[in-house]
Structure formats: C-alpha cells, structure tokens
Amino acid sequence: MRKSVYLIPILALAVIIGLSSIFIVDEREKALVLRFGRVVQVQETPGLAFKMPLVDEVVRYSDLILSRDLDPISVTPEDQRILIVDAFARYRIEDVTKFRQAVGDGGETAAGRSLDRILDDGIREVLGSVTSNDILSVDRAALMQRIRDRTDLRADNLGLAIIDVRLKRTDLPPENQTATFARMIAERDEEAADLRARGSEARQRIEAAADRTSAELLADANRDALITRGEADGERNRIFAEAFGADPEFFEFYRSMTAYQNSLNADNSTMVLSPDNEFFNYLKSDTGLAPPAAAEE
Incomplete structure (x- = not known):
C-alpha cells in the first residue's frame, strides 16, 4: 500500500517531465531550443521534437513571408527635386540562429525596427543616384531590384532574406x-x-x-529649249532659204501675203503710205512688179 502511495506521484512526475521534454513545431514556424540563453538546437522540420525538461526553452519564429510597410520617406533625387516615397518590403527569417543573435529577446519587433533603417538607407541611396523622372516613370522595376539587392545584403546580418521591395507611391511634397x-x-x-x-x-x-x-x-529646261528653238529656227531658215532659192518669186509672194495679213486687220494702227509704195506691188499686179514709169516727154 505504501509503495502505491509513492509510485503514483513518481509516475505523475515522470509523465510531467516526459511531456515537458516534447514540443511540436508547426509547418508555418521555426523553433530554437535555448539552454541558459544559448542556442543548443535548431528545429526547422515540422513535427515532434525533444528538449531537456525544465532547463531548455523553446522560442518560435514565423517561417512565413512577412510584410513590412514603411513610413513615407522624403528622398532627394539627383536633380534635387524632393519626393515623398511610400514603400513596403516582403521578407522572411532565413537563419533563425543569426536572427536570435541579432535581435535577442526583441524578436520580430526589434527586427522590424532594424529592417526599417536598412530599407530607409537603401531607398535613399538608390533613389538619390537617379533623377526624379526615372523615379516617377512607369518602368521602375530596375530601381526596385537595386533596392532589394542592396537591402538584402545588409539584412543578411539579421538572418533575414529580402524577397521584394516595392515603391507603392511617389509624390511631390505639397509645398x-x-x-x-x-x-x-x-x-x-x-x-x-x-x-x-x-x-x-x-x-x-x-x-x-x-x-x-x-x-x-x-535652267536645264531653258537651255534645252533654247537649243531646240535655235535648231528649229535654223531648220526653218534653211527651209526658207531652200524655198527662196528654188522659187524666189513665190517666196516674195508668200512674204507679201503674210505682211498683208498681219497689217491689214482691224486691230492694227492706221498706216499712211504713198500709192506707189512697194508694199502694194501685189495689190496692183499679180506678178508683184511695179508698173514701168511713164516716159518723160
């Protein structure tokens, strides 16, 4: 009877100790086992895990992708136009041991404050090296990638991995x-x-x-025209010369008829000529010859 009286508390104590040595890690978290403040075990695989009862402490951290919204930042680009930038970052705890050593008991709250400073410096450094037109343009992917790369290097000291940095809004100060x-x-x-x-x-x-x-x-056209006109005039004169040589009387008749046509019309001015003028030869005779003068007595 006495043995059973002692056995029950011992069994109860053993159960309590056994249960306190077991802990469960969720698939959405990572866990550290601390012994007197020092990391003795890293548990990243979901499931059951063991620790030393009453001595070890289990600290849990999120294994999800976390988001951090920054307060509006005043940035001075290369062209000295002040801009107000609103940004946010997505990150995750990559190395829980380094994370614990960097933030201590502060956890994610202390890490958030440190991350804000890193993001603030990275945004100012990158956006300060370009013009405001580059920042205000639609295509800002290259700038955001540069910010992510710079902040990821610095966040590694905190055990964090920066997945993405986005510029949500960039505005001019109201004033x-x-x-x-x-x-x-x-x-x-x-x-x-x-x-x-x-x-x-x-x-x-x-x-x-x-x-x-x-x-x-x-000029070329006028030259060609003059050449053509000269050649035509030469050809005309040649034809006239041949015609005159072939029949001088006909040529004289043709020339007189042309002169009558050009001068004897209503549009011409009045001409005063003596009746015996050679102009009227073909009007007096069909041969165009002047009548012989009367013999003086």
Whole structure:
C-alpha cells in the first residue's frame, strides 16, 4: 500500500517531465531550443521534437513571408527635386540562429525596427543616384531590384532574406508641387522650342535644296529649249532659204501675203503710205512688179 502511495506521484512526475521534454513545431514556424540563453538546437522540420525538461526553452519564429510597410520617406533625387516615397518590403527569417543573435529577446519587433533603417538607407541611396523622372516613370522595376539587392545584403546580418521591395507611391511634397510643376512646364516648353527650331532648320534646308533643284531643272529646261528653238529656227531658215532659192518669186509672194495679213486687220494702227509704195506691188499686179514709169516727154 505504501509503495502505491509513492509510485503514483513518481509516475505523475515522470509523465510531467516526459511531456515537458516534447514540443511540436508547426509547418508555418521555426523553433530554437535555448539552454541558459544559448542556442543548443535548431528545429526547422515540422513535427515532434525533444528538449531537456525544465532547463531548455523553446522560442518560435514565423517561417512565413512577412510584410513590412514603411513610413513615407522624403528622398532627394539627383536633380534635387524632393519626393515623398511610400514603400513596403516582403521578407522572411532565413537563419533563425543569426536572427536570435541579432535581435535577442526583441524578436520580430526589434527586427522590424532594424529592417526599417536598412530599407530607409537603401531607398535613399538608390533613389538619390537617379533623377526624379526615372523615379516617377512607369518602368521602375530596375530601381526596385537595386533596392532589394542592396537591402538584402545588409539584412543578411539579421538572418533575414529580402524577397521584394516595392515603391507603392511617389509624390511631390505639397509645398513644392506648384514650383515643380512650373519648372517641369518650363523644361517642356524649352524642349518644344528646341524641337521647333530644329524642325524649322530642317524645313529651311529642305526648301533650299528644293529651290536649288528647281532652279537647276529650270535652267536645264531653258537651255534645252533654247537649243531646240535655235535648231528649229535654223531648220526653218534653211527651209526658207531652200524655198527662196528654188522659187524666189513665190517666196516674195508668200512674204507679201503674210505682211498683208498681219497689217491689214482691224486691230492694227492706221498706216499712211504713198500709192506707189512697194508694199502694194501685189495689190496692183499679180506678178508683184511695179508698173514701168511713164516716159518723160
């Protein structure tokens, strides 16, 4: 009877000690076994694990991807336009031992404060090396990748891995918006004036080239026309000369008829000629010869 009285407490104590030496690790977490504050075991595999009862302490950390929203940051880019940047980061605890050594009992809260400083420095360093136009552009993937790479190197000292950094919003400070917009408008006006000037210069070059080409074509055409006209006049004169040589009387008749046609019409001015003028030879005789003068008595 006495043995059973002692046996029950011993069994109960053994059960308590056995149960206290067992702990369960969830698939969404990692665990460290601490003995007097020193890491003696890392448990990253989900399931049952064992520790020394009453001596070891189990500390659990999330194995999920965590998110960290930053407070708005005032950034001065390369062109000295102040911007307000709103960003967030996604990260996870990669090395729980290093994480424990870096933050101690502070856990994820202390790690968040340290991570904020790392992200703040990385964002200022990267965005301070580019212009505000690069930051405000739609294609900012390269900038965010550079921030992620820089912060990931520094976060490694905390046992963290930075998965992604995103710039959610970039705005101008309210007090600088009016002046910045005016400066941007002035710059765009300057660019537009430069483009117009270059366009006007190009137009003048094209017009000058076209005028020169036109003058050259007209000169060539006039030269060819003069040559053709000269050749035609020469051919005409040759034909007239041949015709005159073949029948001088017919040539004289043709020339007189042409003169009558050109002069005896309603549009011409009045001509005063003596009746015996040679102009009227073919009007007096079909041969065109002047009648013989009367013999003086």
